[in-house]
Ligand SMILES: Nc1ncnc2c1ncn2[C@@H]1O[C@H](COP(=O)(O)OP(=O)(O)O)[C@@H](O)[C@H]1O
């Protein structure tokens with residue numbers, strides 16, 4: 001346990017240089033890109049001296065190196081600064097949108113995991129049957145489908161044709177914003193105030209975006225689970241368990257799956273960044289008011305501090321998930337020592 | 339237990355492996371039967387067939403396996419599940435890999451007990467596991483450990499405990515000591531002999547090590563190329579092997595007591611079971627091969643109180 005704590009601290013310390021490298025890249029790319037916050041503020045036709053004035057006010061006229069060091073120093077004090085386009089603290093803008101993204105990505109991840117792992121395990125158990133081929137085909141197809149196309153199709157089918165699910169936003173018109181004052185995580189908030197009709201509304205809105213996200217990534221997990229399960233099902237302890245008269249289903253879904261799950265977990269940690277990327281696209285498709293949409297919006301406006309802030313938060317979130325994954329790994333596998 | 343005309347095939351892309359070919363075999367209650375032969379001759383396949391545990395693509399293509407009058411080959415799945423572990427137990431070559439690495443030892447025992455004995459509480463199951471470990475000379479504290487924390491010999495004893503926890507009457511041990519070092523191996527064989535008396539077990543001891551069977555077996559079955567070459571009392575077989583293959587096998591083991599001038603190795607290699615030789619499978623390596631051996635497969639005949647499949651004996 002002491003080792004685990006030490007491991008966690010080490011991992012957390014290691015994320016600091018990672019974030020700084022990422023941040024430096026973003027900082028440079030943003031400034032190399034054509035356009036800046038001033039032109040989005042004033043439009044293309046403002047007089048020269050007005051533009052200069054604004055640049056000075058935002059500190060953009062100073063040498064790049066000075067801007068960079070100033071920004072790093074600011075981040076070291078855990079200050080994300082002020083938006084360059086709106087009168088708004090960056091931290092406030094992000095905190096407003098963070099819960100929506102966390103809710104979406106965690107639900108997407110759960111769907112991916114359940115769907116991918118279950119289908120993969122089932123396919124491995126029924127290998128070389130029609131069902132196995134069907135599931136493998138599914139895995140390849142969903143892997144190839146772009147997120148936004150999948151989103152549009154689901155919107156079309158469930159939102160328009162069948163008309164059973166909402167296709168945009170986090171809530172319907174009847175749910176009031178004051179419902180969500182506690183945490184900003186809508187599911188949590190509605191449960192805290194025991195407003196179950198609002199909870200139902202929230203969940204209905206969550207279904208299509210998270211299913212879109214979950215379906216697209218489940219393909220990887222179908223394949224990974226199936227391959228691992230085939231290996232594990234050949235292991236001696238599987239035959240040994242069969243020889244003791246343990247039921248087949250227990251062997252496949254308890255003995256084999258638990259073993260096959262270890263590499264799947266590792267993959268989960270690695271794929272989480274991909275999931276975040278998918279979330280940006282999903283949020284756009286479903287008008288989901290999360291960090292992904294905020295990021296896209298602010299990239300158009302070249303709002304440097306907000307973009308940088310969002311990148312930091314996403315990077316920390318990815319690092320956190322991969323740490324949690326590692327801890328779960330250690331709990332499942334008694335052989336792991338840190 | 340009786341086996342009649344059992345054939346097991348593995349269809350693979352280059353043809354069909356005839357791993358067990360028309361085998362007739364009989365086990366007596368309470369005996370230790372040594373099953374020997376070079377590796378690849380079908381010993382494990384025969385053992386696995388008895389529990390219907392053949393890995394795909396293996397399939398029993400003909401024959402019957404009669405256990406207490408019931409045919410295992412045609413038994414419904416539900417009944418075979420009950421047979422496995424409860425009536426017939428099996429332990430394997432590699433104790434390192436025969437235990438699930440993610441489960442504690444007690445979880446293995448409890449799961450096995452609860453799968454077969456409805457209404458048993460976890461607590462009672464744990465108690466039973468403790469008793470079993472004690473009777474094997476293992477400290478019950480090992481129950482809370484994971485497989486990787488135990489030594490090879492310990493794990494093989496745990497495997498035997500798992501095999502015996504439900505009180506089976508037949509134990510199939512497939513090369514149980516191959517992965518163990520010599521001292522642990524000797525201890526394990528002693529334990530096996532002791533357990534056999536205590537629980538009145540019938541044991542099939544599969545091995546390619548003739549020393550093991552010499553120590554334990556009442557009778558010996560020699561297999562070659564998917565068929566049975568010779569079956570007899572252990573002492574008889576060692577003193578007077580009749581089948582040319584058995585003779586070759588015995589001549590090839592080092593013996594420190596007899597001052598053997600040189601070890602004889604058998605010429606040739608085991609047969610290709612996809613395309614086995616015509617007639618007797620052993621004839622290409624047999625020093626006494628005759629015309630008839632090349633064309634017709636010999637049946638098992640009784641000779642001097644043993645069964646033998648060789649044209650030298652009619
Ligand atoms: N899963 C399998 N697929 C194809 N052939 C197999 C398989 N298992 C065993 N065999 C073949 O069956 C024959 C007998 O194997 P086995 O019973 O393991 O021999 P032994 O236990 O005597 O060493 C061998 O020729 C082997 O190649």
Ligand SMILES: [Mg+2]
Pocket residue numbers: 378381382383512513
């Ligand atoms: Mg074998």
